[in-house]
Amino acid sequence: MANKTELDSFLNFLQKIQLLSPEALEAIYSLCGLISIRKNQNLQEIGQRCRTIYFVKAGLARIFYLKDDNEVTEYFAFENDLIIRAESLFTGKPSMKAIQALENTVFIGIPAESLFSLFDTFPEIERLFRKIIEQAYVATVNRMEAIQFHPAEERYAQLMDEKPDLIRRISLKHIASYLGITQVSLSRIRAAIR
Amino acid sequence: MANKTELDSFLNFLQKIQLLSPEALEAIYSLCGLISIRKNQNLQEIGQRCRTIYFVKAGLARIFYLKDDNEVTEYFAFENDLIIRAESLFTGKPSMKAIQALENTVFIGIPAESLFSLFDTFPEIERLFRKIIEQAYVATVNRMEAIQFHPAEERYAQLMDEKPDLIRRISLKHIASYLGITQVSLSRIRAAIR
DNA sequence: CTGATTTTTTAACATTTGTAAAAGGATAGG
DNA sequence: CCTATCCTTTTACAAATGTTAAAAAATCAG
Numbered sequence: 001m002a003n004k005t006e007l008d009s010f011l012n013f014l015q016k017i018q019l020l021s022p023e024a025l026e027a028i029y030s031l032c033g034l035i036s037i038r039k040n041q042n043l044q045e046i047g048q049r050c051r052t053i054y055f056v057k058a059g060l061a062r063i064f065y066l067k068d069d070n071e072v073t074e075y076f077a078f079e080n081d082l083i084i085r086a087e088s089l090f091t092g093k094p095s096m097k098a099i100q101a102l103e104n105t106v107f108i109g110i111p112a113e114s115l116f117s118l119f120d121t122f123p124e125i126e127r128l129f130r131k132i133i134e135q136a137y138v139a140t141v142n143r144m145e146a147i148q149f150h151p152a153e154e155r156y157a158q159l160m161d162e163k164p165d166l167i168r169r170i171s172l173k174h175i176a177s178y179l180g181i182t183q184v185s186l187s188r189i190r191a192a193i194r
Numbered sequence: 195m196a197n198k199t200e201l202d203s204f205l206n207f208l209q210k211i212q213l214l215s216p217e218a219l220e221a222i223y224s225l226c227g228l229i230s231i232r233k234n235q236n237l238q239e240i241g242q243r244c245r246t247i248y249f250v251k252a253g254l255a256r257i258f259y260l261k262d263d264n265e266v267t268e269y270f271a272f273e274n275d276l277i278i279r280a281e282s283l284f285t286g287k288p289s290m291k292a293i294q295a296l297e298n299t300v301f302i303g304i305p306a307e308s309l310f311s312l313f314d315t316f317p318e319i320e321r322l323f324r325k326i327i328e329q330a331y332v333a334t335v336n337r338m339e340a341i342q343f344h345p346a347e348e349r350y351a352q353l354m355d356e357k358p359d360l361i362r363r364i365s366l367k368h369i370a371s372y373l374g375i376t377q378v379s380l381s382r383i384r385a386a387i388r
Numbered sequence: 389c390t391g392a393t394t395t396t397t398t399a400a401c402a403t404t405t406g407t408a409a410a411a412g413g414a415t416a417g418g
Numbered sequence: 419c420c421t422a423t424c425c426t427t428t429t430a431c432a433a434a435t436g437t438t439a440a441a442a443a444a445t446c447a448g
Contacts, residue, residue: 130324185405
């Protein structure tokens with residue numbers, strides 16, 4: 001198990017979403033574990049049922065899946081981001097998605113079942129979790145809108161504007177698949193705005 | 195306020211997601227109201243802050259927004275579907291989206307603030323709501339995947355397969371915008387598979 | 389029923405994005 | 419330092435979808 005200072009960033013992250021009593025914090029704390037994964041290794045493989053909620057303490061990771069033998073990046077998680085394979089966690093089905101470290105990465109992991117069982121004792125933890133999902137839901141609806149109605153060039157410009165880190169730390173092929181375009185197409189876009 | 199039989203379908207819908215105590219059901223029941231909207235009229239206008247959660251008791255409705263003066267349909271709600279402008283409800287910002295009745299429609303409405311304030315007394319209602327959002331979130335992630343990586347023709351075929359009702363009850367221009375393509379493009383697709 | 393309005397289809401052309409293959413750069417391990 | 423590998427760009431061409439306009443079909447109101 002991790003010691004308390006190692007979990008500071010995570011517990012702070014949670015407190016900003018929903019203030020928690022010392023008891024609830026302690027209960028969450030006691031479930032947390034640290035997992036280190038080397039660059040390019042997978043934290044979770046495709047086909048596994050997702051039973052853990054992760055938080056990136058340091059490093060960088062992504063969720064990806066295979067579409068016709070091509071890797072498609074669904075999500076990037078930087079330091080202090082949650083990373084959850086929700087389609088599996090909420091449905092109980094095996095996940096068709098993998099979690100991969102794009103740099104040497106330290107994750108904080110919480111077993112989902114243990115966390116969920118805290119909901120009965122600590123409604124405030126269920127509330128925290130509800131708010132997390134609400135935020136993720138709104139973000140996803142907005143991203144869907146972008147993919148549907150903004151040309152790839154705009155989406156690239158916006159992404160670079162919001163997260164200039166991406167281009168420094170993530171290979172362009174991953175960024176392309178995240179944007180829903182091919183690498184060739186992204187190259188063209190980059191050439192056009194140069 | 196509505197009488198109990200009028201709310202049966204709604205309360206049944208909720209019970210299937212999360213079993214509720216009689217007290218919790220009664221608390222929800224007492225907040226519900228019925229609203230009838232004629233075909234092509236808006237239940238909620240663009241620019242209003244969303245403060246109500248709706249359920250379609252009878253009829254058919256959609257959420258849409260304007261993109262360069264064109265109406266884009268984000269969501270269709272048939273009988274026994276929830277219809278919520280989440281981006282506004284969860285953020286408190288004015289909604290850029292309208293709710294419109296596509297047929298004469300009877301909605302059940304619950305003031306969101308009143309419902310949310312039940313969360314403190316009835317954790318089971320917060321749980322219900324958490325599960326509703328989880329389902330919506332997973333559905334949205336899947337839809338995003340479809341839009342990103344399945345050609346329009348496949349998406350149309352799948353939609354017709356899952357909800358054959360759509361084509362009978364909804365105009366093709368609305369379906370086209372829901373699929374993220376132009377009406378002309380949808381016409382071509384329909385001509386191709388004929 | 390009839391004319392007006394709306395919806396859907398068709399056509400021609402432009403633009404965007406994809407595919408495949410090759411070349412150029414960068415990087416890591418020996 | 420050198421080679422092998424991976425990443426990125428470029429090129430040429432194909433396919434999908436958008437744009438505009440007009441015709442055809444369906445729907446609606448009087």
